[in-house]
Amino acid sequence: MSAGDLSAAAAGLVSCETCSLLTQPVHPNHPGHCPRCGAELESRRPRSIQTTWALVIAAAICYIPANLLPVMNTTTLGSTEPDTIIGGVVFLYTSGSWPLALIVLIASVMVPIGKLIALAYLLVTVQRGVKGGERERTRLYRMVEIIGRWSMLDVFVDTFTVALVQLSPLMSVEPGMGVLFFAAVVVLTMIAVETFDPRLIWDAAARQQDPRQETKP
Amino acid sequence: MNRPDEFTSVESVACPDCDLLQQIPPLAPGDRARCPRCRHVLASAPRDPLDLPLALTLAAAIFLIIAQTIPLMNLSVLGLTASTTIIGGVLEMWQTGEPVTAMVVAFCAVIAPTLYTLFMLVVLLAARRPPAPHWVGELLRWAQSVQPWSMNEVMMLGILVALIKIASLATVDPGIGMVAVGALVVLYPAIMVSFDPRVIWQRVEWVDGDLPPDARGLARMERPS
Numbered sequence: 001m002s003a004g005d006l007s008a009a010a011a012g013l014v015s016c017e018t019c020s021l022l023t024q025p026v027h028p029n030h031p032g033h034c035p036r037c038g039a040e041l042e043s044r045r046p047r048s049i050q051t052t053w054a055l056v057i058a059a060a061i062c063y064i065p066a067n068l069l070p071v072m073n074t075t076t077l078g079s080t081e082p083d084t085i086i087g088g089v090v091f092l093y094t095s096g097s098w099p100l101a102l103i104v105l106i107a108s109v110m111v112p113i114g115k116l117i118a119l120a121y122l123l124v125t126v127q128r129g130v131k132g133g134e135r136e137r138t139r140l141y142r143m144v145e146i147i148g149r150w151s152m153l154d155v156f157v158d159t160f161t162v163a164l165v166q167l168s169p170l171m172s173v174e175p176g177m178g179v180l181f182f183a184a185v186v187v188l189t190m191i192a193v194e195t196f197d198p199r200l201i202w203d204a205a206a207r208q209q210d211p212r213q214e215t216k217p
Numbered sequence: 218m219n220r221p222d223e224f225t226s227v228e229s230v231a232c233p234d235c236d237l238l239q240q241i242p243p244l245a246p247g248d249r250a251r252c253p254r255c256r257h258v259l260a261s262a263p264r265d266p267l268d269l270p271l272a273l274t275l276a277a278a279i280f281l282i283i284a285q286t287i288p289l290m291n292l293s294v295l296g297l298t299a300s301t302t303i304i305g306g307v308l309e310m311w312q313t314g315e316p317v318t319a320m321v322v323a324f325c326a327v328i329a330p331t332l333y334t335l336f337m338l339v340v341l342l343a344a345r346r347p348p349a350p351h352w353v354g355e356l357l358r359w360a361q362s363v364q365p366w367s368m369n370e371v372m373m374l375g376i377l378v379a380l381i382k383i384a385s386l387a388t389v390d391p392g393i394g395m396v397a398v399g400a401l402v403v404l405y406p407a408i409m410v411s412f413d414p415r416v417i418w419q420r421v422e423w424v425d426g427d428l429p430p431d432a433r434g435l436a437r438m439e440r441p442s
Binding site for chain 2: 022100134155159171174203
């Protein structure tokens with residue numbers, strides 16, 4: 001391996017995830033604590049792949065009721081009408097604000113599903129030890145990290161609609177079960193992004209260059 | 218072990234995204250250092266590493282109080298009126314049978330931004346006089362872990378979408394609280410751009426009892442004997 005491509009793990013060093021201090025661990029399997037900030041040292045996030053898979057699968061399961069169940073129930077003069085996420089997009093589109101309809105469609109439908117596919121793709125390629133495209137996959141990971149929070153949009157829309165439209169007996173809006181599952185999808189995928197360790201993407205390439213070196217995920 | 222002797226010295230690090238060992242060269246104010254392999258931004262050298270983020274955080278604290286206490290919008294239809302604050306929205310969500318969702322909203326819209334602002338204020342104030350005590354690093358760690366959950370910009374857009382949805386049914390007016398939320402949307406990214414956590418870590422006392430080498434130098438400069 002060229003000296004220019006040496007990873008900290010290959011050099012027997014550990015970088016603190018909290019304060020980024022580079023240290024020589026006491027023991028490779030039990031690196032101990034960071035001398036500067038006291039955080040527990042870890043060469044790679046522990047059980048990263050298993051934990052991330054568990055969260056991705058849980059989020060994928062929640063994604064189904066999140067889209068099928070109503071996020072809001074609007075009661076107008078005694079008659080109640082359920083409103084799903086897609087229903088909300090259609091409502092915005094037909095009421096003439098297609099830019100907002102597009103924003104909600106991207107944030108509530110496309111971002112969550114895109115996030116799940118992206119995380120699953122990253123997990124599968126890491127598990128198979130795929131080489132190549134490391135930079136692109138790291139970029140994908142960062143994109144998921146930055147965009148992910150925007151899917152919380154619909155939860156806020158529902159909260160403030162419910163909070164404002166309390167004009168009984170004329171009209172009132174109550175939250176539906178869908179919003180709970182939707183919030184669960186966002187929270188679970190956000191935690192999944194934090195448990196996934198992007199350094200695993202680069203470990204496969206390092207193993208190829210030096211077959212003796214094994215970096216444990 | 219790597220101990221930078223001063224802020225401008227060469228520092229050895231491993232990239233947090235790809236683990237590549239490398240050295241951060243001395244940076245001129247305004248410069249940023251990126252990992253050559255994965256392009257992760259490893260370090261930046263803010264022109265004003267402590268005062269500017271502190272001023273921005275103070276401003277954010279003031280606007281946060283306004284955003285949390287003054288109604289975001291007022292609604293009227295056929296003589297009936299309603300208004301809501303952020304916490305009002307959370308309470309309504311709780312009372313109408315969605316306590317878990319209400320807690321998620323409370324965390325992302327109230328608790329996380331408040332904790333982030335509070336921790337950053339204490340960290341930036343305490344780091345002004347190095348060496349900063351060890352708990353300053355602990356607070357910085359907490360600030361960084363709640364930061365992704367502070368979602369003012371998402372909430373702002375959410376409120377706008379809700380306003381437009383309701384606008385077809387009733388008259389809606391944005392309130393002062395909304396303006397404050399708008400200010401926060403600008404202030405939080407500004408804090409993050411103007412701040413590099415390395416500045417704090419180089420001023421914090423080490424857990425093993427050592428003073429940061431940098432702070433020793435700074436302490437000498439500030440208190441000439």
